[in-house]
Amino acid sequence: TDKYVVVGNPVEHSRSPAIHAMFAEQTGQVLTYDRLLAPLDGFEATLRAFAAAGGKGCNITVPFKFDAFALATKRTERAQLGGAVNTLRFDADGWTGDNTDGAGLVNDIQKNAGRPLAGLQVLLVGAGGAAAGVLGSLIAARPAHIAVVNRTADKAQALVASHAHLGVPLTAATLADAPAAQDIVVNATSTSLAGAAAPVDARVLKPDALALDMMYGPKAQGFLDWAAAHGAEPRDGLGMLVEQAAEAFFFWRGVRPDTAPVLATLRAAL
Ligand code: ATR
Numbered sequence: 397t398d399k400y401v402v403v404g405n406p407v408e409h410s411r412s413p414a415i416h417a418m419f420a421e422q423t424g425q426v427l428t429y430d431r432l433l434a435p436l437d438g439f440e441a442t443l444r445a446f447a448a449a450g451g452k453g454c455n456i457t458v459p460f461k462f463d464a465f466a467l468a469t470k471r472t473e474r475a476q477l478g479g480a481v482n483t484l485r486f487d488a489d490g491w492t493g494d495n496t497d498g499a500g501l502v503n504d505i506q507k508n509a510g511r512p513l514a515g516l517q518v519l520l521v522g523a524g525g526a527a528a529g530v531l532g533s534l535i536a537a538r539p540a541h542i543a544v545v546n547r548t549a550d551k552a553q554a555l556v557a558s559h560a561h562l563g564v565p566l567t568a569a570t571l572a573d574a575p576a577a578q579d580i581v582v583n584a585t586s587t588s589l590a591g592a593a594a595p596v597d598a599r600v601l602k603p604d605a606l607a608l609d610m611m612y613g614p615k616a617q618g619f620l621d622w623a624a625a626h627g628a629e630p631r632d633g634l635g636m637l638v639e640q641a642a643e644a645f646f647f648w649r650g651v652r653p654d655t656a657p658v659l660a661t662l663r664a665a666l
Pocket residue numbers: 521522523524525526527546547548549551584585586587595
């Protein structure tokens with residue numbers, strides 16, 4: 397039986413095993429998917445031991461996505477662009493690293509939330525690892541413009557500069573200078589970890605905007621409440637979680653699971 401894991405620290409709360417078990421059952425793929433806790437100073441050793449024991453691939457979560465990037469011997473273009481790897485496939489000739497977070501976000505926005513991004517004004521709040529991981533995929537969906545705003549403006553500038561050649565107009569600004577009336581607002585900051593509201597003013601929301609926080613559960617609630625209070629459609633990161641998992645499943649198995657029933661099951665259990 398082919399073995400997969402999600403590696404992280406902490407990792408005990410990961411929902412990935414439940415998601416991949418549902419995907420496997422649905423598609424008839426025979427595999428196991430477990431959690432693997434790696435010591436903070438032992439990511440590489442943990443991964444090598446798993447691969448040596450017959451592991452076929454893994455997902456990588458906090459705080460190892462940059463280590464996974466470094467360990468990959470080949471990388472997909474989107475992983476290269478984002479500077480982080482959340483999915484590894486152990487091939488005979490090396491480890492291929494992918495980053496499925498951005499495709500997961502875009503699929504959730506377009507397919508599940510029913511908002512085609514082409515031609516829209518998009519605001520990406522944050523310029524850390526989470527934001528970097530999704531910007532390339534947002535660009536690939538061809539919105540009219542993407543503004544990246546961040547507490548530390550330099551980091552927004554750097555992120556925009558590294559994606560400036562991709563053909564969608566990008567601007568960088570501070571949180572206070574975020575543009576008004578955006579169609580889609582994505583919170584990729586870790587402020588939601590503190591249960592806070594959005595780090596930007598509500599003027600960024602066009603009436604009926606989609607306001608998505610990459611977190612889910614209680615951590616996202618402050619942002620979701622803020623969005624709803626200002627007339628936006630709130631959306632948490634649960635759909636993105638399921639969609640990025642589906643992309644990883646496809647990367648490993650070449651089969652696309654149906655995400656809708658899996659998202660519904662997780663939603664009901666949240
Ligand atoms: P992650 O991998 O979750 O993106 P990160 O790389 O540490 O983690 O990035 C955290 C993001 O949240 C950054 O955009 C950070 O802003 P800075 O670059 O200015 O640090 C943002 N962030 C964290 N705490 C914040 C706060 N209290 N207010 C506004 N932004 C905050």
